[in-house]
Amino acid sequence: DELFERELKQIEADDQAIQTILLGLPEDIYTVVDS
Helix, strand or coil: CHHHHHHHHHHHHHHHHHHHHHHHHHHHHHHHHHC
């Protein structure tokens, strides 16, 4: 069961990274549009 918990934590970390990237994308797009 320890392996399962470790995989679950890894998946949560990946989700967090993906959300951070997706939240950062709009700012990059707006910057390109403004210039």
